[in-house]
Amino acid sequence: MCGIFFTYSSGSELAPSTELLHRLQCRGPDHVGKTSSKCSNGSLLFISSVLSLRGDRLIGQPLNDPHTGSVLCFNGEAWSLDEGNYIFGNDTEVVFDLLLQATASVDPLPLPAQQIQADEAVVNALSRISGPYAFIYYDARHRIVFYGRDPLGRRSLLSCRWRDGIMVSSVPCTASAGGDWTEVEANGIYAISSDSTESSEPLERHIAWSKKCDHPAALRLWKKTTLEDPIQVPMLDLNHPAVDALLENLRHSLAVRIVQLPPLHSNSNASTKLAILFSGGLDCTLIARIVHDLLPEDQDVDLLNVAFENPRVLKAAGATSSPTVTAFSQCPDRVTGLKSYAELQRVCPGRRWRFVFIDIAYSEFTSHRPQIISLIHPRQTEMDLSIACALYFAARGSGSVSSSTSAGLIQYTTAARVFLSGLGADELFAGYTRHATAFTRQGHEGLAHELELDYQRLGERNLGRDDRVISHWAREVRYPYLDEKFLRWALSLPLWEKCGFGQSEIPPRSLNCEGHCVLEPSKKLLRLLLWKLGMKSAAAEKKRAIQFGARSAKMEAGKTKGTQILS
Numbered sequence: 001m002c003g004i005f006f007t008y009s010s011g012s013e014l015a016p017s018t019e020l021l022h023r024l025q026c027r028g029p030d031h032v033g034k035t036s037s038k039c040s041n042g043s044l045l046f047i048s049s050v051l052s053l054r055g056d057r058l059i060g061q062p063l064n065d066p067h068t069g070s071v072l073c074f075n076g077e078a079w080s081l082d083e084g085n086y087i088f089g090n091d092t093e094v095v096f097d098l099l100l101q102a103t104a105s106v107d108p109l110p111l112p113a114q115q116i117q118a119d120e121a122v123v124n125a126l127s128r129i130s131g132p133y134a135f136i137y138y139d140a141r142h143r144i145v146f147y148g149r150d151p152l153g154r155r156s157l158l159s160c161r162w163r164d165g166i167m168v169s170s171v172p173c174t175a176s177a178g179g180d181w182t183e184v185e186a187n188g189i190y191a192i193s194s195d196s197t198e199s200s201e202p203l204e205r206h207i208a209w210s211k212k213c214d215h216p217a218a219l220r221l222w223k224k225t226t227l228e229d230p231i232q233v234p235m236l237d238l239n240h241p242a243v244d245a246l247l248e249n250l251r252h253s254l255a256v257r258i259v260q261l262p263p264l265h266s267n268s269n270a271s272t273k274l275a276i277l278f279s280g281g282l283d284c285t286l287i288a289r290i291v292h293d294l295l296p297e298d299q300d301v302d303l304l305n306v307a308f309e310n311p312r313v314l315k316a317a318g319a320t321s322s323p324t325v326t327a328f329s330q331c332p333d334r335v336t337g338l339k340s341y342a343e344l345q346r347v348c349p350g351r352r353w354r355f356v357f358i359d360i361a362y363s364e365f366t367s368h369r370p371q372i373i374s375l376i377h378p379r380q381t382e383m384d385l386s387i388a389c390a391l392y393f394a395a396r397g398s399g400s401v402s403s404s405t406s407a408g409l410i411q412y413t414t415a416a417r418v419f420l421s422g423l424g425a426d427e428l429f430a431g432y433t434r435h436a437t438a439f440t441r442q443g444h445e446g447l448a449h450e451l452e453l454d455y456q457r458l459g460e461r462n463l464g465r466d467d468r469v470i471s472h473w474a475r476e477v478r479y480p481y482l483d484e485k486f487l488r489w490a491l492s493l494p495l496w497e498k499c500g501f502g503q504s505e506i507p508p509r510s511l512n513c514e515g516h517c518v519l520e521p522s523k524k525l526l527r528l529l530l531w532k533l534g535m536k537s538a539a540a541e542k543k544r545a546i547q548f549g550a551r552s553a554k555m556e557a558g559k560t561k562g563t564q565i566l567s
Contacts, residue, residue, distance in 0.1 A: 001051040001417075001476035002061060002170070003027035004073035004157075006136045006147065008192055009165035010042040020173035023375075024049045027075075027170060027471045031060045035071055039143060039194040042165070046136065048073040051474050053262045053417060055090035063096045069140035070103070072096040075170055076133025076155050077478070079256050083130050083485055088260070095135070098125050103139045118142045119191055119207045126150075126189065127210055130484045134184075136168060148189030151209055152482060153459020156467040157184040158378070166192065166204065171468055172377045181378050186459040233502040236524055242497045243528050245489070247290070250529075253483035254290055257420070264415055271300045272354065275416035277394055277477070278303035279546065280337035282523060283422025283431075285344070285538040286530045287480055291420070292348040300352040302414045303341060306394045307331035309362045310551040328359040331551045332544055340538045347534040356412060358399035365389060365555060373566055375472055379465045383562030386547035386554070387462075388469045395419065395470040395477075417475055423462065424481035427454040428490045429523040430499040431543050436522060439501040448495055458482075493525075500524035 003024030007014045013036055016024070025032055028049025037044040048061030054077070063072045078091040087094050102125035106117045118139060126135075132154030136147040147168050149157050158181045160167040172181040184190065188208040236242070261273040274295070278284050291301060307328040314327055328334055334357075341355045368389070373380075376388045397414035426432050430439075430451060438450040470477045480486065496502070500521030519527045522543055531539040547553035554560050 001027060001053060001471055001474070002073070002075040003049040003471075004075045004134065004136055004170050005047040006073065006145065006168045007045045007165060008042060008145065008194060011164060013043040013045050014165060014167070015045065016047065016169070017173050020169065020171065021047070023171040023173070023472065024169070026474060027051065029474050030058055033060045033062055035062050035064055037069065037071070037138065037140070041194065044138065044145065044194060046071050046073055046138065051417065051476065053476060054260070059090045059092060061092065063092060065096070065100055065140075068100070070100060071138040071140070072099065073136040074133060075135070076150065077131040078129045078133065079131040081128045081130070086256075091131075095129065098128070099137050099139075103141055106142065114142060115144065115191075115193065118144055120210070122146050123189060123207055123210050132479070132482075134170065143194045145192045145194055146189055147184070149184055149186045149459065151186055152463070153186030154463050154467070154479065154482060156464040156471070158182065159184050170471075171375065174374055183378060183460060183464050233496050235503055236497060236500055236528065238528055238532055240497065240528070242493060242525055243532060246525055246529050249486050249489045250286070250480060251290055251294065253480040253486040254287065255294055256483065257478040257480060258291060258294060258418070261418055272302050272414060272416050273299065274418055274420070275302035275304050275397065275414045276420045277391070277422070278305050278337055279333040279544070279550070280305070280340035280538070281422070281541050281544065282526055282530065282538060283425040283481070284420075285340045285535060286526055287420050287422055288344055289348070289530065289533050289535055292344075292351055297350040300354055302354045302356055302397070302416055303337070304356050304358060304394045304397060304399075304414065304419075305334060305337040306358045306360065306390050306550045306552075307334045308360045308365060308390075308551045308555065310555055311362050312554055313551055328357070332548065333546070333550045336541060336544070340535070340541070343535050343537050354401055356397070356399045356401055356414060357409065358393055358397075360393050362555065365552075368392065372469060375468045376465045380566050381562060382554070382560050382564045382566060383547070384465060385566060386552045386562070388465055390546050390550045390552045391466055392469040392472070395473040395475045397473065397475070419470065419475050419477045421477050421479055422481065423466070423479050424458070425523060425526060426543070427451065427458060428481060428487070428498070429526055430495070430501065431523045433543070435499070436501065444495050444502070447501065498523070498525050
């Protein structure tokens with residue numbers, strides 16, 4: 001994880017504000033570096049901060065090529081090239097070599113043709129990368145600055161334009177050089193020809209992802225939307241081959257993300273390299289259960305569970321605190337989290353699962369509120385804030401844990417730099433209430449349309465915002481459900497192999513359900529797998545949005561709508 005920054009100015013070199021530089025350093029506390037270059041029309045400045053997570057030594061950024069003067073600022077993880085050639089060690093160096101080779105192959109042609117070739121070479125090189133990233137690459141041979149995000153938009157990148165220049169950064173600041181920050185769209189990359197003689201203004205162009213690119217972001221969400229006989233929806237049960245296929249693909253996605261966890265600092269006495277954003281719901285609990293099968297049992301795993309003191313909820317309930325019942329203990333995600341935690345301990349007894357109680361008082365929320373709003377900019381709705389503040393405090397990782405020597409709790413902050421998140425499961429396997437509504441109204445075709453909308457909006461709505469608040473605490477979040485190979489498999493499944501809408505609500509005999517337990521149709525494939533792995537209680541948990549489960553929604557006014565702009 002890194003913070004990356006670039007400015008092009010037709011005048012003198014434009015440095016980041018003190019505030020912006022501080023935020024870049026928060027993302028990457030292990031190293032901060034910068035390099036600059038002059039062009040015929042102005043100045044270029046590149047800055048990178050580094051959170052070292054790959055390789056056996058720290059590699060500073062920006063990377064500079066001494067032969068060409070080319071520069072790379074890279075924020076993300078390149079897990080493999082061509083979805084098969086896995087990258088071990090430092091991936092930034094591999095990406096830099098890939099881009100240098102691509103632009104070195106461009107023929108010396110007249111300027112317009114040369115630009116087209118360079119654009120195609122860079123896009124084709126990036127299309128080979130599997131993993132989340134944002135980048136800034138200066139091709140000094142051809143005087144072109146390229147920047148962008150991976151096709152899913154899993155890492156933050158913002159831009160701010162004004163008449164005489166442009167600024168590109170992982171994070172915003174409250175005051176810029178005259179423009180406003182916008183999210184860099186993930187539907188391609190952008191290029192600036194720094195030596196254009198036509199104008200003093202930066203000439204920026206958009207380059208769409210190559211038609212040859214087989215990235216899952218370009219795939220549709222279904223192969224077919226209707227059945228020959230829609231009345232006879234195939235039953236999805238434990239014996240369906242998709243259940244075992246889900247396990248195989250999710251295991252692979254998780255293995256890539258946790259097998260090479262970075263070592264802990266030498267001055268740390270902690271034993272935890274990995275933490276999971278843990279509400280106790282279906283998606284994160286399934287991740288935790290499979291992690292247990294992949295990690296050595298002597299490696300602890302922290303389960304980060306957030307609960308807010310919401311005065312609006314407390315007032316409505318007329319609740320009063322007591323030693324056993326508090327505003328935090330009553331939060332739905334705390335109840336569910338402890339329940340799934342207990343089940344994990346029972347099913348996977350050989351590992352130390354550390355449940356971290358992250359309790360956020362209303363006064364603490366209000367003191368951090370301005371910073372959270374600033375970090376999520378240009379996202380600016382009440383819903384953005386309610387989701388982001390839960391992730392912000394979870395990523396800080398400070399709370400309390402059960403003491404091994406007494407009956408009480410002790411203060412604790414996770415040392416893990418790598419977090420796992422279940423984001424993406426709802427969009428792939430139909431987990432939201434609106435998905436059930438779409439099916440009720442328009443069947444599988446309506447459901448497929450709703451899923452596609454959600455999936456395509458992930459980068460724009462969620463991922464950049466979430467990256468900015470989580471990475472502020474020098475943590476990197478990894479999304480197993482958004483792995484390219486996993487996505488390609490999941491998107492190829494018919495909808496009735498992902499969820500149970502339209503199927504009988506009577507549990508199949510193969511479930512061997514106790515009593516009258518019925519698995520919800522939403523994300524039914526995930527529920528079946530978790531049930532098969534022994535966690536029957538968690539498999540039956542209902543979906544609950546993070547802002548309602550942690551009670552971070554509508555902290556100040558009950559009549560506020562999620563779409564309302566923050567004041």
